[in-house]
Amino acid sequence: MPLRLAVVLAFLAVAAAEDPYRFFHWNVTYGTIWPLGLPQQGILINGQFPGPNINSVTNDNIIVNVFNSLDEPFLIHWNGIQNRRNSYEDGVLGTTCPIPPGKNFTYILQMKDQIGSFSYFPSLGFHKAAGGFGGIKILSRPGIPVPFDNPADDFTVLIGDWYATNHTVLRGILDGGNKLPSPDAIHINGRGPNATSFSVEQGKTYRFRICNVGLQNSLNFRIQGHKMKVVEVEGTHTLQISYSSLDIHVGQCMSVLVTADQPSQSYYIAVSSRFTTPVLLTTGFLRYSYSNSPPSGPLPGGPTVEIDWSLNQARSIRTNLTASGPRPNPQGSYHYGMINTTRTIRLASSAGQVDNKQRYAINSVSFIPADTPFKVADYFKIDGVFRVGSVSDAPSYGGVYLDTGVIGADYRTYIEIVFENDEDIVQSYHLSGYSFFVVGMDGGQWHSDSRNEYNLRVSQVMDRDISGVGQCGNVELEVGVLGTTVPGPAAVSEGIHAVHVIERRIPHPEERTSLWEGERKAHEAALICYRRLVYVLEIEGFEVLGFGVLLPSSFSTLAVMAVENLFKDEATEEKGERARMASFIGAMAIADLVKTTLGPKGMDKILQSTGRGHGVTVTNDGATILKSLHIDNPAAKVLVDISKVQDDEVGDGTTSVVVLAGELLREAEKLVNSKIHPMTIISGFRMAAECAKNALLEKVVDNKLDAEKFNLDLLKIAMTTLSSKILSQDKEHFSKLAVDAVMRLKGSTNLESIQIIKKPGGSLKDSFLDEGFILDKKIGVGQPKRIENAKILVANTAMDTDKVKIYGARVRVDSMAKVAEIEVAEKEKMREKVQKIINHGINCFVNRQLIYNFPEELFADAGVLAIEHADFDGIERLALVTGGDIASTFDNPESVKLGQCKLIEEIMIGEDRLIHFSGVEMGQACTIVLRGASPHMLDEAERSLHDALCVLSQTVIDSRVLLGGGWPEMVMAKAVDELARRTPGKRSHAIEAFSRALVAIPTIIADNAGLDSAELVAQLRAEHHKEGSNAGIDVISGSVGDMAERGICEAFKVKHAVLLSATEAAEMILRVDEIITCAPRRREDRM
Missing domain, CATH: 2.60.40.420 (Cupredoxins -  blue copper proteins)
Known part of the structure; x- marks a missing residue:
């Protein structure tokens, strides 16, 4: 590493001061690609196939840091880029050492005066058959004109032959002494037939940089009805000659100008193999703007199969000596x-x-x-x-x-x-x-x-x-x-x-x-x-x-390697340092994703679904964000799972637990790189976690025996929880609603007794708590509007099961009287079912499904309020709070428990009619009605209020309280630092790292508030060296203050769960030394 750094510094020292630098960080991974319409394993760069283009200007210094996340050595060759004094950067075995798995190498290139089109690709292990290639575009710097006008757009077109077979299988064919089969197809920009298109506007001229990044075959490129004017080949401007089709050999790149001078429609782009039997062919499209017309006519024809055609075309491409710009070789090779x-x-x-x-x-x-x-x-x-x-x-x-x-x-x-x-x-x-x-x-x-x-x-x-x-x-x-x-x-x-x-x-x-x-x-x-x-x-x-x-x-x-390969072809295995590094990277990436949402001034994320409806969610709730992600990295999934468990157990701290686990792993990565064994780090982390927990236990406050103080603690906890939510502007109002609702539970943690209804309209502050149950339905026409001493039968039954279903069928009758008989029979069956329900002795019937007009009339005649199509969550909760069962059959009334309440009536909220059940059997039941400007705001308000309710219900059980605002983390960090000083050996380094990870939480909270985190954390450290300090960060005032005086409190159970879950997750990931991805199961062929 020191030698590599010296090389980099030496290069930077000699480079001209005016030449700019362009930095690239590439992560090379395996992933699923679809070049032929079917999934296969490919090589991705930063998740892209083909890889990202390098866009540069002549004399640019290009710094590309390539991290090899594959399971074998890897090299990238910069095809056509001249390495006049740094040939060790060419990415070729013999001059460049391969990049080992889990390691990185920094390429340093200068683009010289090579104005033109090039490509890069892997140069080891048959990797090119799996991807890893991309385009390089070098533009002219100011003052060096090119011999043609600027095009309307500049397209990179990567073409090549392709195998449907995995590159490791192809390697095995060669290893077995056999020749390779012919390629299966041709791709355009990594996609198969009719999958790639280029949009143009009529009358404009476009530049196409065409590179053959294939494996074996020369390819012919042509565009239906259009000429291609060759203007550059591999960094040299050419005499501008137009061609109907072009042979482009493996590795070659050339630029052509294409003028959209045809009628406005779509035209075929055809790419076919040369000198092969059979001829491979693929197509794309040149699409004119404002036209939906598909291509018409036959595909553009290719050249003859004679080699002379290709040879003569190559002879015709010559250097444009009148083009400005430096000559590539001033010593006279043109003569x-x-x-x-x-x-x-x-x-x-x-x-x-x-x-x-x-x-x-x-x-x-x-x-x-x-x-x-x-x-x-x-x-x-x-x-x-x-x-x-x-x-x-x-x-x-x-x-x-x-x-x-x-x-x-x-x-x-x-x-x-x-x-x-x-x-x-x-x-x-x-x-x-x-x-x-x-x-x-x-x-x-x-x-x-x-x-x-x-x-x-x-x-x-x-x-x-x-x-x-x-x-x-x-x-x-x-x-x-x-x-x-x-x-x-x-x-x-x-x-x-x-x-x-x-x-x-x-x-x-x-x-x-x-x-x-x-x-x-x-x-x-x-x-x-x-x-x-x-x-x-x-x-x-x-x-x-x-x-x-x-x-x-x-x-x-x-042969030995083949015997030791215990896995099926599609199974993958990552070992040792590479597996650990992949785990660290995945976990830290997830933590970095959500850490900007942490704290009272944390930002929100917009989550847009790609499914039907393209639903949008705006939230800063960590659990909601993480469960919406599709994640492949197994270590990242561990953090997603602990966030979900945190949400299920205590309702809050879902972001904190992920961020703390990520920071612990970030510190662990540094220790591993310092040659400290993972088990030593785990031992230190365990000691630090126990010390931190004991430090918190010494500082907790429990006011459960003082009802007034305990109620005040609950209000403070609710306000702290809601401070980072959308309800922060009205946190006093909603904190009171949440505390009142939880206190009605009388020690129960069953939040099903608390109904939350969202009704757009009004402001958030118009939300209220109702002592009863509200069902979001309205009473039908002709139904009783008020029922006292209600006996309620809650059901989930299809009221049309006894209808005579003749829709779509043919019924032959000899008179209209026969049709009337069918209708009478149908009504009689439905009347019998309604009577069975009425026989239960009820005056209110609530059904999950439709009731239909005729049964509804029968219920109304009997004085029974019939409510249909109630949502499933609503009837579940209604049955719970009224003490009834959900019935589906009605033959045995004595076996069905009815729900009861004192009054059922219709109420108005805004412009909506709802049904109110008061005096329910479960007296602690209540409903919080949320009002707000939009459905998105109401959804986030519901999530925020749910978190507060969860925390409060847990605090009623475990009434211990801590101060907030980063105070707990600083208390724990101070205790852990003292432990590190007393601990001999390498474990002390792990304990110190644990302390740094804890301090990262208030640091991130301050950063997210736009404050000077370094200054505030330094002040916090100084304050906590004083005995009995209550100092924390008040992001509202932007200063360090006394958290007790400012009423910023948190539940001990939340902090305790965050500490233990984050430590256990970090320990679990640290223990990983191998990642095995299992091959998908397949059905055995059946005879």
Whole structure:
């Protein structure tokens, strides 16, 4: 870590002061993706697939901190970004060490004068088959114009072939010595057919940055009815030529301008594979604004299948020498005929077997990396790491063997490299962190006279870091010129070999080529490499096939790993430090989410449902927020559960318990990083929790024997609870309502006896307490409006079960009299059921379901008040408070207990009619009627009042009271600090950490109120060093004050539950050393 920090500081020191910095923090995780419409495991960056784009300006300093949350090493390669003096940042095995699981690495890149389009992708473990790729956009800085007008919009289009198979399975195919199957489909921006669209306005011009981030296949891109004007390829502006379709090879990026000059409708975007059987195809849409017309006509046709078409198109793309901006190589590489090349290197790829393993090689050398990165070995003069010249200048066509694969070259010279392709597939070559000039493409065997036959104009050769070499039907060749004008490594992807630039102490550029899979005979080795791609394909352990890069591994190691894998394919396992880190991060993230709601000045959250209706909830209640979240992290779920338990047990402290647990884990993370064992931390936390609990017990006040003081304590607790709620402005009024309602329970904690009704209208202060039960229904027409000494039958029964149901059926009768007989029979059955109900001796019938007109008339004739369609919660509560049962059958009246009350009458609240039951059997029953401006306000008021009622009902049982305003946390922190000073060994560090976590609560309360938390907490500490201090934070006045004088109190039971639950949750998460995600259960195939 110190070395890494030194490197970062050194880079920052030499960077130009005027060059801005852009910082990115990426977390690489597994997640579920749907590229082909079906779920599969993918690699996400910050939860995104594809990953986030990097938008930058030339000369920007890009700092990307990548945290690897996968279960295996990970690397990101910055495709096409030149690493002229920092090749160790290229994200390629051999120059960059892999990022271990649970660790991070900070990439430091400068975007140079590469105005254009690039991409990034994973370069290890076949990860690219699972995602982890994204676009890089480098814009021109002010003062350097581009050779075209600013487009109306700028789209990044990532296309590529895709496998429906998990990348670990694909790795296993290679590990087993088999070739990969053909890809299953093509994606556009990570989505399948007809799932991606780009919106344009008629008459405007748009820039499309198209990158092939696939694995094997060249792809052809075309837009129905539209021309594409190529303006830039890999950071070089080109002559602006329009094409109907474009071949884009693996790893290649190019920019095109598209003018929306067609009739306003939607048009197909087609992407198809090249030189494959069968041809893969996917589609997207170019949608014109203000048009709902779908695409019409056939899909745009692709080019011919001949390689010459693609070759000629590549030849036609040339550098725009009139474009402004710095030249990528001012030494003269644009004038190839004037360059004296000092050396010619011919690189030919081949496949073979080494130790019964399939390997790919360049000039017979299959690359194997050393334990020490090349750059480090070269800088520190470590012998034996690599051997310069291990790759010959010409192919020997011999057997394949392993070596580090380093090509030597002299500093400040030009090298002519010939890439020969004897395959029947297209090959791609990539120079990592550097660029070369493509000066010729042709068929046939290369010879020295070929230089005179190149059909590219040498004054307009392209500066590239990737190029394709065509199929070997008639052998295509390509010649590149590499100028070793800047010391440092540059990788060529095909066998991965390094070009060591000799200047005695100047390090190497490293060279790699990459190939695509060859369709070989059974006895020949299958191969995959990539163009413009430093990508890892495993064939043995963590070995790279294609460029020869591998991590130390062997086939036997892989076999052992396979035996030890006890889980099904879709099960995942995280171990050790990575599992603990994932738990810490998840728990702290949940705590950070809700901590802004803590305290009297805490903020609210808007929760919007994605389900039917898109319901909206505005709340600052921790339990409500957390139970609304969909959470995957198991440690985060632990905190959600303790918040729910806190809500169920005591009703308040749901946010505090999560925040305290999060702070404990934040402190624990620091201790773990300091090499203190988790069990030592747990032991310290237990001691601290016991000490904190005892400190509170010494300070509690219990006034239960003094009714007046106890009632005052309840009012103070209610006001403290409501201070952080929406009812805070009227907390005195609602505190009195809550205390009155709870005191009616006479020691019972059954809050079902307290009914809360919400009625929009009026203000919150218009809310009132009614001594009785109110049912939110109105009395029907013709029904008695007042019933005294009511005997009530509460039922949940369908009154239409005895109706003759002939709706939708055909009934054949020979006269109208027959129809009348059916109706009479139906009414007679319903009359019998009504009579059975009346026989119970009732004068009020309340039904959960509909009663219908005819039975309602029968009840009215009998003097029985019939109330229909009462909500289920209402009849449950009504049966409870009136002392009755809920009946569903009526054959045995003696077995049904009736409810009773003194009076039933209809009342008005606002403009609504409701039914009031007074003098109920359960005398403590009451109803709180809430009034307010909107349903959202009433919902939050109900949640707030419920919390207060819960706390008060628990305080009636456990009447111990504490002061509030952060006073309990400071009392506990002081006692815990004293314990830490008395405790020897490492446990004292854990005890001190516990104290810091406690102090975080008043700190957060002050922060949320917009106060200077550092100053207030410092004052609190000073006050609590005085004996018997009652100091706490009064956020209303913004000062430290005496909590007893200001009447700020809290229930001991709430604080005690918060302390114990948070400590136990932190201990539970600290104990985790492995996270196992089980594979989903599947039904066995049935015969």
